[in-house]
Amino acid sequence: MQSLLALQSGELKGAVSLKLSENLTEFPKEIFDLAETLEVLDLSFNKLSSLPADFGRLKKLKIFFCSENLFKVLPEELADCPLLDIVGFKSNQITTVPAKSINPNLRWLILTNNNIAELPTTIGSCKRMQKLMLSGNRLSTLPEELGNCQNLALLRIAANKLHELPQWIIMMPKLSWIAFSGNNFSKTPAVETLSLINWHDLEINHLLGEGASGVISKANRTIGDETSEVAVKIFKGNVTSDGLPEDEMTAYIAAGYHPGLVNLIGQIALHPEDKKGLVMDLIPHHFYNLGNPPSLESCTRDVFPTDMKLSEKQIVNIAKTIASLAAQLHEAGIMHGDLYAHNTLIDDEGSTLFGDFGAASFYDKTTTETAYALERIEVSAYGYLLDDLLSLKDEGLSREVYTTISRLKDACLVSAPMERPGFQDLVDVLEKV
Template structure:
């Protein structure tokens, strides 16, 4: 049903017992009939409307877990959100929010998305939400993180790109469960030299089928008529808008800075002369049978990927994937980059051979030299460990030694985690 049909069904009482209600695109007044679902409603989508506030009695929705309200016109995060006893996920992206009152943060907050707003400061109460696991803050005006976040022991993913942070607080990389971080586009990110790239004119490209689409752009099968003859490539055309990870320009710069590696989807050139001014990168085209290893996190899994329940791996394939990902990340670290999004949903693989590559540089950031960069590299070691554990979970017979190696990467004290060179050597030993 579209929004109009759903709203009509709600008003005539036909949605009794519903657990999800989606009313995006156009509403500016909260339908009071929603409260008739108070005993069952868990997910509510009011995105892309004209809301400037929410009703004072929203807390009556005492089973509500997830509220999407992105694309509305809130100047501040509604304080009434804190009255909802089971609310754990908030999506308020691109609302023009300037203020985040402490009372707006639900007690059981687990996943907070405030991407692309105008927020300058965050309340100390943010670090007092013990279940906080995923924090999306890219595209704001934040110059300082609340010191209370140093106690956010369950925080696994944080997106800070395109803010005003002069420094990253030292406690951030010491968080025991943090595995995914991005901070490109802040003054805190080291300045790097522009990377030379091959300019590829739009007129030299023959665009084919759409291969896939993500938050930052679309990927097409393409024939590049270069001076040495036609070659099949992939073209990623960027949408140009702020994503949950940051700006597409930063993704392009990181992809070019990464250089080439057998376990990366490396950039071959940068698009020029697009008739609409779109930006794009030419990438290596993988064989048609390659697929993503898993789907992205769900509402329930929050920060963990969702695998096909039928997926089963043998020892050889699991080790090949683990080795490819670890080697790709080590290569990036050697090039002064942190990937920021080492996940199975960003890993492409061949089910026949187990060959794999790491893709998607949307969350990549430049690494500082010295102790700060070393600390951030250890954060990413945890992400590699999580992925290795997931591989073991899907093996018919677990590769002897891979689970302990993965667990070593997950140690709560980041300084006790092995370096990636040690991880790679450990995988090679297991594979012998």
């Protein structure tokens, strides 16, 4: 984090990246002194409500984050930066998105957790758009022009007021990750309550990890004279970029048992702050993440350590486990929405555990055509996972296995969603490998 004082004193001259968070109420004019070099600007966590009329002087700006501020209108000045690639205005107070505010060069737009009721038709001019984050707004419709964004791969529209999921959306050629829970058309089914576990029977030890929806800790659970180690996830209760935490919990419970899922033990009862939570098996220490989340550059594709290699056994086991689990989810009408390597844990033998239901959505299996298409959107995400697995192969991968998985990958990624295989089709092929 840099300081306003350093900026004003000229110490940051020539900077390519600038991050300021000092309760700013006005855009510091000294930022323009960096116009010849500045590519990344982060003014999140301030009290800004407008941009200067000459914001376009930042001709080299590619990435602009302005989340957690006080904007009520998405600034039209954003359109004046010719190279602007990524824009984030999460958690402001935005109600209006003017037609001019949509920069046609955008590849990634984040407007999560605002008060937007309508998007302009100019969103369709963003031919490069790959990632669009709109969860937690008041949208009741989406402009049909959005269908012109043929490169759109990830769409988050959860926790809005949409009355339907338009058919043109689910037929988009590259759409692979979608979250739509918490809308008028998305009905969350009743699920069986898990065993209730008294919060006072748990002793929290230490933090294991924290995500947008909640905090996971290692804990001891005592039943009578016996104590066992478990993992505890406490949900934060706020809208995330993917959707609502309660929908995540419901989807995880509805998924049922599968060897590729971390086993659920029960639900938290009597939490002192009345928070919701789950108790799960503790993941063995020898498991590790298959991949890392997408970077600003890769946008929708996971990134991996440069020295990472996978054996044939690992590749086949991962491919089989994820296909089998996804088939089970879609049989239950559950769209995971975030089928990625970074949500996958593996070990050296290829044993696989899949998780993070934060983007999960329920859909009606009786609406045959829509259900068919939604499964094949997720199949596209699986195709990218197969592509990642093949990119990590070591020299031991046989030509036969490589050819089979490569053909499956190609079938999963055809541009016409209805021509892709279903997950059970994939399972049937992989059983022979």
